Amino acid sequence: MKRTIGYLPRETREELSFILRLIRHYVKDANMVILYGSYARDSYVIWDERYEFGVHTSYQSDYDILVVISNLNTKITEEILRHKLIETYHKHFSWRRHATPRFIVENIKSLNQNLGNSHYFFTEIVRDGILLYDDKQFKLTSPRILNFSEIKEFAKVEFERYYPSAVSMLDSVSSYFLQKEDWMNAAFLLHQACEKFYCVILLVWTNYRPKNHKLEELAAMVKRFDRELSAVFPLDTPEANDCFSLLCSAYIDARYNKDYKITREQLEYLLSRIEYLKKITYRVCNEKLASYEQQMTKKVIYPYPDEGKAKAADSKG
Numbered sequence: 001m002k003r004t005i006g007y008l009p010r011e012t013r014e015e016l017s018f019i020l021r022l023i024r025h026y027v028k029d030a031n032m033v034i035l036y037g038s039y040a041r042d043s044y045v046i047w048d049e050r051y052e053f054g055v056h057t058s059y060q061s062d063y064d065i066l067v068v069i070s071n072l073n074t075k076i077t078e079e080i081l082r083h084k085l086i087e088t089y090h091k092h093f094s095w096r097r098h099a100t101p102r103f104i105v106e107n108i109k110s111l112n113q114n115l116g117n118s119h120y121f122f123t124e125i126v127r128d129g130i131l132l133y134d135d136k137q138f139k140l141t142s143p144r145i146l147n148f149s150e151i152k153e154f155a156k157v158e159f160e161r162y163y164p165s166a167v168s169m170l171d172s173v174s175s176y177f178l179q180k181e182d183w184m185n186a187a188f189l190l191h192q193a194c195e196k197f198y199c200v201i202l203l204v205w206t207n208y209r210p211k212n213h214k215l216e217e218l219a220a221m222v223k224r225f226d227r228e229l230s231a232v233f234p235l236d237t238p239e240a241n242d243c244f245s246l247l248c249s250a251y252i253d254a255r256y257n258k259d260y261k262i263t264r265e266q267l268e269y270l271l272s273r274i275e276y277l278k279k280i281t282y283r284v285c286n287e288k289l290a291s292y293e294q295q296m297t298k299k300v301i302y303p304y305p306d307e308g309k310a311k312a313a314d315s316k317g
Contacts, residue, residue, distance in 0.1 A: 001034065001125075001126060001127075001128075001129050001130065001131045002040070002128075002129070002130045002131070003130065003131050004130070005035070005039075005130055005132070007042065008039065009046070011096075011098075012039070012046075012099070015063070015089075015093065015098055015099060016035065016039075016063065016132065018089065018092060018093075019063065019065065019085075019089060019101050020033060020132050020133060022085045022088055022089060023065075023067060023081070023085065023133070024133065026080050026081065026084055026085050027067060027069065027077055027080065027081070029069050029070060029071050030067055030068070030069055030133065030135075031068045031069060031070055031108055031134070031135050031137055031138055032066075032067075032068035032108075032131065032133060032134050032135070032138070033065065033066070033067055033068070033131075033132040033133040033134075034065070034066040034068070034125055034129040034130065034131055034132065035063065035064070035065055035129060035130040035132055036064050036065070036066055036124065036125040036128065036129040036130075037061075037062075037063075037064030037224070038061045038064070038224060039061065039063060039064070039130075040064075040128050040129050040130045041128050044061040045059055045060060045061045046060065046061070046099075047059075047060050047097065048060070058230075059223070059227065059230050060097075060099060060100075061099060061224070062099055062100045062101065062102045062220055063099050063100070063101040063102065064102055064104075065101055065102065065103050065104075065132075066103075066104050066105075066106060066125055066129070067081065067103060067104070067105045067106075068105075068106055068107075068108050068111055068138075069105060069106075069107060069108070070107070070108050070137070070138070071107065072107055074105040074106060074107055074211075075105075075211070077105045078103060078104075078105045078211075081101075081103040081105065082103065082217075085101075085103075086100070086101060089101065100220070102217065102220055102221065104210060106122075108138045111140070112138075112140060112141040113141075115140060115141040115142070115143045116141045116143070116144075118143045118144050118146045119143075119207060119208070120146060120151060120154075120206065120207055121206040121207055121208030122143075122208075123143040123146075124206075126140060126142075126143060147296070148292045148293075148295045148296040149292075149296045151207070151292055152289060152292035152293060152296065154207050155203065155204040155205075155207065155285075155288065155289055155292060156289060158200060158203035158204060158207070159200055159203070159204050159285050159289065162196050162199060162200035162203065163196075163197075163200050163281065163282070163285065165196055166192075166193045166194075166196035166197050166200065166278070166281075167193075167278060169189045169190075169192050169193040169196070170189075170190075170193040170271070170274060170275065170278060172189060173186045173189050173190055173193070173267070173271055174271060177189065178264065178267060178268070178271075181264070183262050183263070183264070183267060184254045184255070184260065184262075185254070186267050187246065187247070187250040187254040187260075187262050187267065187270075188250050188251070188254040188255055190247060190250065190267070190270050190271060190274055191215065191247055191248075191250040191251045191254070192251075193274055193278075194215055194247065194274050194277060195213060195215060195218060195251075197274070197277050197278060197281040198215070198218035198219060198221070198222050198277075199218065200281060200285060201222045201225060201229075201281055201284060201285060202218075202221060202222060204284075204285045204288050204289065205222075205225055205284075205288055213251050214248065215244075215247060215248045216244075216248055219232070219233065225284055225288075226280065226283075226284045228280050229277075229280060229284075232273055232274075232276055232277045232280065233247075233273055242266070243266050243269050243270055243273075244270075246260075246262050246266060246270075247270050250262075
């Protein structure tokens with residue numbers, strides 16, 4: 001792993017340094033903090049906006065950060081990072097545009113097991129990540145080298161497991177629940193279909209599924225694989241924002257909150273957007289499976305994607 005962020009722009013270094021201070025403040029048992037993804041690979045996009053896929057879209061790379069702890073309860077740590085830390089961070093930099101941190105938390109024992117099994121999401125982190133903090137209590141296991149035939153098999157199994165299930169959920173909304181005017185179950189199943197489409201993209205591209213049901217965070221995780229994914233839920237009108245918020249909250253509220261309200265028109269709009277996501281998911285997953293097929297004679301630790309084949313003109317400005 002690398003150990004410097006000196007090549008990154010000054011404002012980016014300021015943001016990462018502040019994030020690290022907050023992690024050490026809020027997570028007393030943090031053993032390692034690792035920056036991975038586009039900023040670690042130097043393939044990040046600071047800001048890019050354009051009109052494409054029929055809507056105005058903007059794109060910005062997030063800070064992908066792995067926090068390693070010895071505590072077994074990673075969920076509590078993730079909640080602290082996602083709420084307390086991110087709220088403090090956004091307030092601190094509210095006067096300027098800034099990147100959003102996305103956290104995953106892993107127990108050191110689980111992480112080393114995954115590395116020992118050559119789980120290629122984590123082996124990429126070891127290969128290309130930047131170690132921001134290390135208390136030197138633990139060492140990471142060295143992963144064995146995989147080949148593309150193994151990677152393709154992992155990805156194919158997960159695609160065949162998740163994609164048809166998501167399609168069935170989507171079909172049931174239009175063919176049954178909307179017909180029965182069962183708005184609550186329709187909203188919940190739309191959330192579940194959307195979550196599965198996002199998860200199958202992550203599984204095919206990285207063999208990693210986060211322990212997370214938050215659609216806004218899953219959407220942020222997959223957007224780097226294909227620019228069109230940023231256009232699935234345009235948030236350029238109050239109505240579109242309201243619909244997406246209702247979809248995101250449906251995982252809990254559509255089942256348990258008697259005050260949750262959603263209309264047929266909102267459901268039909270969301271159904272059309274997730275149908276669009278279904279098509280993109282099928283394309284990007286099959287393109288990735290085909291790329292594994294083409295490279296099956298090679299051996300790799302992890303076949304990471306190029307984020308944004310061309311950076312925006314001002315991406316390092």
